[in-house]
Amino acid sequence: MIRVVIAEDQQLLRGALTSLLRFEEDIEVAAEVPDGNEAWEAIxxxxxxxxxxxxxxxxxxxxELAERIRAADLPCKVMIVTTFARxxxxxxxxxxxxxxxxxxxEPIDYLIEAIRRVVAGERVISTDLAAALFMREENPLSHREVEMLRLxxxxxxxxxxxxxxxxxKGTVRNYLSSAIQKLEADSRQQAVQIAEEKGWI
Structure with a gap:
């Protein structure tokens, strides 16, 4: 029996996924939760x-949860679901x-089969997302600029x-100004948003 924890903040999607997985004879939903903190406890x-x-x-x-699971050396396989092909x-x-x-x-059958495949030791990535890997931009920000945007x-x-x-304060402003210029942003908040979307912070 494959035991699964589902963490999804959209109640409709979480409920539908849980209901459909419960029809599968080899899958058991151990917990379904709406946020990351409850997910960590459930895992x-x-x-x-x-x-x-x-x-x-x-x-x-x-x-962040995936990183925690790895740091804690838990045997749980991790599947990320997203609407973003970033x-x-x-x-x-x-x-x-x-x-x-x-x-x-993705069709629900694809997700269910993906659960079985990762348990069997495979890695599963949506085709559209795999293509995104090849479009990856190099991060133009220095270590300090990344640090400034994170804070x-x-x-x-x-x-x-x-x-x-x-x-x-002048040094901090200089780093932030440089980050804003490199990201062609209008403000530090927009720079944070751009860097976050690109996975640089």
Whole structure:
């Protein structure tokens, strides 16, 4: 019996997926949860064979969960489901060594078969997503610029970043200005958004 934990914040999709999986004689849904924090608890409690994770959900994202599972050395296979065919996201998923990376609009039969295939030791990636790997852009940001955008994403101000990193406010502003220029953004918030979509922060 393949034991599965499903983490998906869209209730309709989560409910439909759970209902359909329960028709399969060799699959058992151990838990179905709406966010990353509950998913982490469920994975530790139920020790599933496979977890199906939405890439973007409240609390902990699917990619962050995949990294936690790997860091904790849990045997659970990880499948990410997404509506986004973004090369940066796929690269992050590959770096986290996930076994499956599927688009949400794949037929349900494809997803069910993918669960069986990853349990058998295969890696399954939606065809459209595999093509995105070859369109991956090189990250133009320096390590410091990435750091500045990550802290900005957390809501930190220039003053807070300068204190946290022991840099002058002017230096922080220079790094942020450079990042904004490289990403052809209009503001630091837009720069964060662009970098995040491309999987660079």
């Amino acid at each position: 530790q409690r139920h020790q599933p064979d496979v977890c199906v994770l939405d890439i973007e959900m409240p609390g902990i994202s699917g990619l 090369p940066g996201y796929l690269q992050k998923a590959m770096d986290a060594r996930v076994e499956g990376y599927l688009l949400k609009d 900005t994403k957390k809501g930190m101000t220039t003053s807070e970043i300068s204190k946290a990193l022991y840099l002058t």
